[in-house]
Amino acid sequence: MTEPLVEVAALSKHFPLGGKNFFGRRHGAVLRAVDEVSLRIMPGETLGLVGESGCGKSTLGRLLLRLIEPTDGNLIFNGAEITRLKGAALREVRRSMQIVFQDPYGALNPRMAVEDIIAEPLIIHGARQGPGTRKQVASMLDRVGLPARALDRFPHEFSGGQRQRIGIARALILSPRFVVCDEAVSALDVSVQAQIVNLLQDLQREMGLTYLFIAHDLSVVRHISDRVAVMYLGKVVEVAQKHAIYAAPLHPYTQALIAAVPASHPADRSRGKRVRIAGDIPSAFNPPSGCRFHTRCPYVMPVCREVVPPLVEPVPGHHVACHLIDASPAGAPT
């Protein structure tokens, strides 16, 4: 059996909250941005990550890349434990992991020419500036669909979609194995978004990339992903093959999320037909007890307020954390 490329076990990130107490110590209050998340990402697959604003998607993405330190838990990359790796060893692993951000405007240094922006990761990892790197950058530029004359130009001379291509070229110049796309197409117009989604899929095939694709647009995630994970207030509440998630979601939150997506045709208007969940997402600072979704769940039971539901696998490959779901694995491998 193939080993996962990325595997996390009970990974958490708690941010300490601002204030300090009388003795100058932090008063211990924390925001649980990511709370005991366990996941595996197989080589060559795209795992989609969805959930509402503030649920911890970007924090989880950054944890996987070791851009921020986990509070607790373990992180395995390509079979090796990297949770506490430091210095040169960490730098070496980082070569193989890259990130593409949402905001093509903010993510690129406005004073650097495109060539230098894309070459920078090469230089950081010890390459020397020269004809060799220039050639490598030009060929990368070509692969992301930009003309060679873009090399000497600056980010502001490009449209949003072109800037996103530059960001992708920069992320892929070191031939990474794993790429986190954090809302990489969210700020783009739909016509351009489709171009970039196609490009990401082409590059994945050509370069054998593994993606964590973070986005709030559920239809884009469905299109690009093999499997999808759903987060709510720092917890992964459901993970499954995309067809299982979209056609037969098990968690009431996943069901509500999918039901809330606007119709693709006026004949399928959802108003009055689909279950709506009321209210807003509670604060991650003081999350509800038990199941974090219980304050908005239409099927809430007493146990949901008390006990955190564990992530179980009622159907092989389909993981869900909900008290409504019978925990005894039906035919799941033990």
Add this chain to the structure above:
Amino acid sequence: MSLLEVRGLTTGFMTGSGEITAIEDVSFSLNAGEILGIVGESGSGKSVTALSIMGLLPSPPARLISGEVIFEGQTLTNMSDRQMQTIRGPGISMIFQEPMTSLNPVFSIGEQIMETIRAHERLSPAKLRERAIEMLDKVGIPSAARRMDDYPHQMSGGQRQRVMIAMALACRPRLLIADEPTTALDVTIQAQILDLLMDLRDEFGMAIIIITHNMGVIAETADRVLVMYAGRVIEEAPVATVFDRPLHPYTRGLLECVPSLTEDRARLVAIPGTLPEPTRRPPGCRFSVRCSHAIPACSAALPPLELLEPDHSAACIRALDLAPIRTADLAP
């Protein structure tokens, strides 16, 4: 008579490289209680259309080059600022694209709603407060009376958006213009807000112009649709017609490039290129450089918006060649 008539509206902006026309020859009409969706990608002119109707663009740099806006028989485009102020609020009210910047951080939300009402109606302080609470309640803010004294930063993004809607509705407008009312919101909150807008239309018979770049939002809410591209209206029809029989290649592209929530596609059908800036618009049809069906005639002259089928207009000289034959036309 229709509630709103917009005729040939053309608005320019003075920029470093001369005057650009942000919108050109925008025309449509709207009946009481009707929901018109305006859809188009970033920079297509949706907000400028809305702000031109409201008379809210600062001049200079903005200038009404030509056209008129008629609301309930009155020509707004001739009105003085003072007269316009009597229309804004009880006549036409608007929800702006950026909710964070449109609420004042230093006043409580209750004060801001009451201020809006006070500008148009004389009510006793008790009645004023009552009306504000009623509005917050209508838009689904829980324990509205207690939240009156909260400040914008104490509310979530979805709640702030609902406060904006409450403010826009406080004077019971006959027309509400909602510019991207849900774009910054999560889908579960978006669904709540869209439901709310439709409920309010049903309850008060208010007409709504909903501006969005999302075809799904159009599918959920609109009765009629206006598709904009590079400052011009390129298609107009009832909502079902736009989805079932889009006549303009750009409209078809917009519908095809978004992935489906139920069907698998190997590849997305992207539209090549990007929307041109106002200073770099190509000659003739502005979509021609991105259009896979373009012929030389397309870049020769700007195609007018023409009524091509009953209640269905499009601005494309090849529209009828390219559209699938209607089944009705096949009948012997």
